Amino acid sequence: MGLLLASVTVSTAAQENVTDNASNTTPSPTAQSPASSAEFWFNQMSTALRELNFEATLVKSSGSRLEPMTWLHGVYQDGLEVELVVRLNGADVRSVRIGDDTSYYSQPSDSSYTLHSDVTYGLLPAAFYQPFEALQPHYQVRVDRGMRVTGRATYFIRILSRNNDRYHYGLWIDRSSGMLLKMQMTTPQGEVLEQIQLTTFSERESMPISLSDLRGVPRPPRLHEIRNLEAPQYGVQAQWLPAGFELLRASHRRIAGTQLATDHFLYTDGLTEVSIYVSNRQQQALPELAIQGPESLFNLNLGEHAITVVGKLPATTLERIAQSVQADSE
Amino acid sequence: MTDRSYEQLSALLDNASENSREQEQQLDTLLSDSEAQQVWSRYALIGRVMKGDTADQQPLDISAAVAARIESEAPPTQVVQGRFGKQRIQRWLRPAGSVAIAASVALIAVVSVQQNTPVVPEETVQPAFATAPLGGRNPVSYNTVLQSNEPTQAELAQQTRLLQSYMLDHQQQLQLSLQAQQLNENLETTSETAAESDGKPTEND
Known part of the structure; x- marks a missing residue:
């Protein structure tokens, strides 16, 4: 099964490279109009989230709540992706994503499960792992010089809903690696509702050691859904x-x-x-x-x-x- | 163990050591260090899988073997200590026997309800929603009390539980829809249009 997953991931990685190359054929992203340059940096981020080897710690803030986590990501030599997110406060909840399978382990309650998904749920919107094209019709994106974040120079990208009827996102992207270093979700009026701030970020040449033996670990049972859902009844x-x-x-x-x-x-x-x-x-x-x-x-x-x-x-x-x-x- | 010793072990495994003296030294270390032995066996296993030495369809068996090994391993004090809390890996990597999405998602959901609901003063949080079903008959006095705008503690608790369950259910559905999209991206669009035309008369589009 692991081998099968690996080949799947390789093929998606190849696709990403294609789109990546497509945006690279235009000589310099910064020379273009702000919108397409913003899309370029958004796509750099989505590629970085899939391809970088990194170790990071972050704080997620939501309302008055602060939640520290460690976040590790790596790619095996055969292209299989591994991601580990560990909540550091309170209940011991961890997620391990290997290729297209994501497992959520929780302690102490024995309710761990695995889902067939190539995105870890709960940290970032799934759309951040995709090229911007998918969001194009309903969101616009702007880029600007960003402030220094986690000690690094950044670009600041804003994702705005065209009609101001949705929440907006602000993203600070590392200029050298394309990594997301900070995220804010705000109301259209600018009130910050949710934030992610990386506190440490180290990019590695190869997969972080802590991830290297995750591939063989036992996974919790896969969650299956009932195929035949009942149709809505209230009309x-x-x-x-x-x-x-x-x-x-x-x-x-x-x-x-x-x-x-x-x-x-x-x-x-x-x-x-x-x-x-x-x-x-x-x-x-x-x-x-x-x-x-x-x-x-x-x-x-x-x-x-x-x-x-x-x-x-x-x-x-x-x-x-x-x-x-x-x-x-x- | 330090990163350096991980590297040495790995080198030893690949026969990549500079000279035989170094190799001998590493072998000595390996033989005298139980931590190193555990790492060795894991590396060897990973190596075999990566080189494809194992028979086809083997990975499942390997994880079972790893599971068995983990089961039989010594208590956490003897387990490899890494930068990111390897001593706990043994504990959390042991999956639960039964599936219950509810409780673990509840952790997330309850959290968000907790921070979101200034409307509801109820503070108690129960990770597992072990409650009587809400449906069916409510107490006769319920509506009257509510109209006076002073719901009782019990009613507030019940309302909180219901609000939490909406948040929880929404998050569960998001996860399940991620899976559904992944499993069947092409069919998704067809069933989607089917669902839409079923549920929605055309004149409303």
Whole structure:
């Protein structure tokens, strides 16, 4: 299985090189217009996140919470990627990503699991590992001289939603390696909601030693999903979402934790995801409320239904989505 | 062990030592140092896998062998100490027997609820949402109390739990959709359009 994974990773790495070369054929990125130069640096970052050998420590701040982590990444000689993220405070949660399989180990509760995914969930948006083209229609990107971050010279990239209805990202990219050194997620008004700041960063010639024997470690069981999902039942759906959001999945099920029966719709625009939950108002019995934060939530009562919208979006956007929910016209 | 001694071990394994005297010295070290022996066997294993010496389809068996080895290994005090806490590796790399996405994702989810909800004064956090289902009948007094805008502690706790479960469920779905996209990127688009046309009358698009 390991060999199979390796070949898969090699082929994606080859693809990345192709796109990389494509952007390199234009002589100097800085000589171009700011937008394409910004895209160049965004793509440098996505390549760096896949290809660099590095050891880093970082602090993630979310609201008033600070979370230190170590973050190691390396590439075996055959091209297989390894990434290790360790939470340093509180519960011992670690993730190991080897190629296209990501395992989450947690202590002390025995609930570790493996997912088939080439992105470690929870540290950076998955879109940061892709070329910028995918985000192009709905986000714009700007580059500027960045301040000194982690002792290094940087470029500062801003990712802005075209309609100001989504959160914005600020990224500080190391000029020499293309590595992401700092990230801020802000409201369109500029209030910082979430930050990642690397406190140490060392690039290595080869894979960090601590990663070299991870390849053979036992992985927790793979999480499989039920194939045949039940279709939504309540016959209502959002009629408005910000431009670019597309339906990823829709189902009727009981939500995690409380077993409340809901219709669930998950939408994405490539960078940001939003969930819309529809449930029976009597059963749910939440007051109407709005929470704005790194993860916002808006709850609205609509006739016999309760509409709950959750995602990394401004509460006003969630409200507009919730307000747009209507019965499907037959 | 230092980085230098890792290198020496690795060199010894590859027969890459400068001279026979150095090699002899390293062999002595290896024979006298249990830490070094453990590293040796791991390197040898990694080397065999990388060179493809192992039979086809072997990797699964190797991880089993590694697992067995880890099981039989001495307590953490004797385990190799590295810069990034190798002494703990043995403990956390032992996977759990059963799968339960809920609890571990809950750690993440609860965290975000905790910081996000000034609205809800309830502070207690229970990583495992071992609760009675919310659905079904609520206490008769529930709605009346709520209308007076002074929910009881129990109601607040219940609301918090529900808010947390929305956050938790959202995060679970994000992870599962990452997996779904990875597994079936091409089919994803077809099923996506199918789902859309099923769920949404065309006149609303």
